[in-house]
Amino acid sequence: MSAPFVTSDALAGASHGFFGRRGGVSTGDLASLNTGLGSNDDPALIAENRRRVADAVQPGATLTGLYQVHGNRCIIVDNDSDLSARPEADALATRTPGILLGILTADCVPVLFADHKASVVGAAHAGWKGALAGVTDATLAAMESLGARRSNISVAIGPCIGRASYEVDDGFVSTFLADDPANERFFAAGQPGHAMFDIAAYVAARLAAAGVTRIAIGGQDTYAEAEDYFSYRRACHKSENSYGRQLSVIGLA
Numbered sequence: 001m002s003a004p005f006v007t008s009d010a011l012a013g014a015s016h017g018f019f020g021r022r023g024g025v026s027t028g029d030l031a032s033l034n035t036g037l038g039s040n041d042d043p044a045l046i047a048e049n050r051r052r053v054a055d056a057v058q059p060g061a062t063l064t065g066l067y068q069v070h071g072n073r074c075i076i077v078d079n080d081s082d083l084s085a086r087p088e089a090d091a092l093a094t095r096t097p098g099i100l101l102g103i104l105t106a107d108c109v110p111v112l113f114a115d116h117k118a119s120v121v122g123a124a125h126a127g128w129k130g131a132l133a134g135v136t137d138a139t140l141a142a143m144e145s146l147g148a149r150r151s152n153i154s155v156a157i158g159p160c161i162g163r164a165s166y167e168v169d170d171g172f173v174s175t176f177l178a179d180d181p182a183n184e185r186f187f188a189a190g191q192p193g194h195a196m197f198d199i200a201a202y203v204a205a206r207l208a209a210a211g212v213t214r215i216a217i218g219g220q221d222t223y224a225e226a227e228d229y230f231s232y233r234r235a236c237h238k239s240e241n242s243y244g245r246q247l248s249v250i251g252l253a
Contacts, residue, residue, distance in 0.1 A: 002023065002052065002055070002056045003019055003022065003023030003024060003033050003049070003052045003053055003056050004019075004020070004022050004023050005017035005018055005019045005020070005053075005056060005057070006018045006158075006159075006218065006220075008112070008156030008158075008216045008218065009216065010114075010154040010155065010156045010214055010215070010216035011112055011114045011154060011156050011216075011250065013114070013116045014112075014114040014116070014121055014250055014251070014252065014253075015057050015058040015061070015100070015249075015250065015251045015252070015253050016057065016112055016114075016121075016156075016248075016249060016250040016251070017053070017056065017057045017248070017249055018110060018112075018156075018158035018159055018218060018246075018248045019033060019035070019053055019056075019246050019247045019248065019249075020033065020159065020225075020228040020229045020230075020246050021033050021034070021227075021228060021229055021230050021244060021246060022227075022228065023052060023056075024045075024048070024049040024052060025045050025048050025049060026041055026042075026045045026046070026049060026244065027045075029235065029240040029241060029242055029243070029244070030242060030243075030244045031244075032049075033049050033052070033053070033244075033246065034046060034049055034230070034244035034245065035049050035050050035053060035102075035104065035244075035245055035246060035247040036104055036106070036230075036243075036244055036245030037065075037086070037104075038245075039242055039243065039244055039245060040241065040242035041242070041244070050063055050102075050247070053102075053247050053249060054100055054249070057100060057249055057251070058098075058100055058251050058253065060098070061098050061099065061100045061251050062083050062098060062099055062100065063083075063100045063102050063249065064077055064081070064083035064084070064092070064099060064100065064101060064102060065086055065092075065101075065102040065103070065104065066086055066087060066088070066089050066090065066091075066092065066103075066125070067086045067087065067088045067089075068089075068090050068103075068104060068125045069088050069089070069090060070090065070125075070127045070129040070130050071088075071089065071090050071129070071130055071133060071135070072090065072091075072130055072133040072134045072135040072137070072138045073088070073089040073090060073091065073135075073138065074089060074090075074091035074092065074093055074122070074124070074135070074138040074139045074141070074142040075087055075089045075091070075092050075093075075142075076092075076093050076094065076142055076145070076146065077092055077093075077094050077096070077099060077101070078094060078095070078096040078099075079096055079098075079099075083099065090124060090125045090126075090127075090130045090135050091103075091122065091123065091124035091125065091135050091136075091138055091139040091142070092122065092123050092124075093113075093120065093121070093122040093123075093139060093142040093143045093146060094120070094121060094122075094146070094251075094252070095118070095119055095120045095121075095146045095147065095252070096252070097119075097251070097252040097253060098251070098252070099251055099252075100249045100250070100251040101121060101122065101123040101249060101250050101251060102123070102247050102248070102249045103123045103124065103125045103247070103248045103249075104125065104245040104246070104247060105125060105158075105159070105160065105222070105245060105246060105248065106222065106230045106231055106232040106235075106243055106244065106245045106246065107160060107161040107166075107222050107223060107231050107232045107233050108125055108126060108127040108128075108130075108160060108161075108199075109125075109126040109127070109131065109157055109158070109160040109199055109200060109203050110123070110124075110125065110126075110157075110158040110159070110160065110248035111123065111124040111125075111126050111136055111139070111155060111156070111157055111158070111203060111207075112155065112156045112158065112248060112249075112250045113139055113140070113143060113153055113154070113155050113250075114153065114154050114155075114250065115143060115147075115148035115149065115152045115153045115154075116152070116154070117149075117152050118143075118146070118147045118148045118149065118152065119252055120143045120146045120147060120148040121143075121250045121251060121252055122139045122140075122142065122143045122250075123139075123248065123249070123250050124136055124138075124139045126199075126203050128172075128197075128199060131199065131202060131203050131206065132175070132176065132179060134206070136155075136203060136206050136207055136210065137206070137210050140153065140207075140210055140211075140212070150210065150211045150212060151211060151213065153212055153214075154212075154214040154215075154216075155207050155212050155214065155215045155216070156215075156216045156217075156218065157200050157203055157204060157215065157216065157217045157218060158218050158220070158248045159218055159220035159221075159222050159225075159228075159229050159246070159248075160199060160200055160220075160221075160222055161199065161221060161222050161223045161231065161233060162198075162200070162219075162220075162221030162222075162223065162224060163188060163196050163197060163198035163199075163200075163201075164196065164221065164224070165221055165223035165224050165233070166196060166197045166198075166199060166223070166233075167190050167191070167194050167195070167196055167197075168187075168190075168194065168195055168196075168197045169193060169194055169195075170193050170194070170195070172195075172197070173187055173195050173197075176202075183202065186198045186199075186201050186202045186205070200217050200219075201217075204217055222234075222246075229246060230243055230244035230245055230246050231243070
């Protein structure tokens with residue numbers, strides 16, 4: 001059985017996909033395409049779900065990932081890397097065909113990168129901490145070290161929590177304004193003492209400021225679209241025992 005996924009025209013030519021929660025074998029709160037190795041799920045079911053993701057995008061490719069820590073470190077991988085190691089980092093880059101870079105999310109922003117001319121791809125997990133710390137900048141730098149040029153890099157921002165669902169408090173807002181007062185434009189009025197944060201727009205703006213000229217935003221809201229996506233925040237609000245993670249992947253054929 002093939003797991004459904006969405007693609008971006010910005011990444012046409014690279015094997016890639018943004019997956020949701022459909023098309024897998026997990027059950028209960030984690031139904032059905034849970035790919036989170038750190039979730040409270042049967043490891044055999046997670047392995048089957050991850051196999052379905054890889055087979056749907058690039059049969060025969062090796063899926064690799066990270067132990068994500070909400071930081072800004074980018075790891076470069078190739079055929080000499082231990083692709084099962086899961087180092088502590090939040091982004092990956094490669095110029096080696098046959099490797100699928102995988103990013104897990106459940107409200108955070110999955111960001112996929114491709115320089116088609118240089119045949120270099122990247123993937124980043126941008127939670128608010130990593131986004132603010134520059135995880136996308138680190139990914140661009142790693143790709144450049146492999147021969148990419150940021151003027152040639154296209155980026156797609158995948159399913160993440162939408163502004164209408166992402167309520168934050170004034171202290172959160174202050175953290176972003178202290179970094180750059182212009183960040184005020186990413187916040188809309190909310191309940192007293194709170195605001196609504198557009199994290200996808202913030203990530204896109206960081207990329208544009210870094211020199212990326214082709215940026216696509218998918219627009220899906222992981223919190224609101226409960227049938228299609230896992231959401232950490234929604235699981236907390238519903239007092240569920242665990243929460244699933246979806247995968248976003250990219251590789252070179």
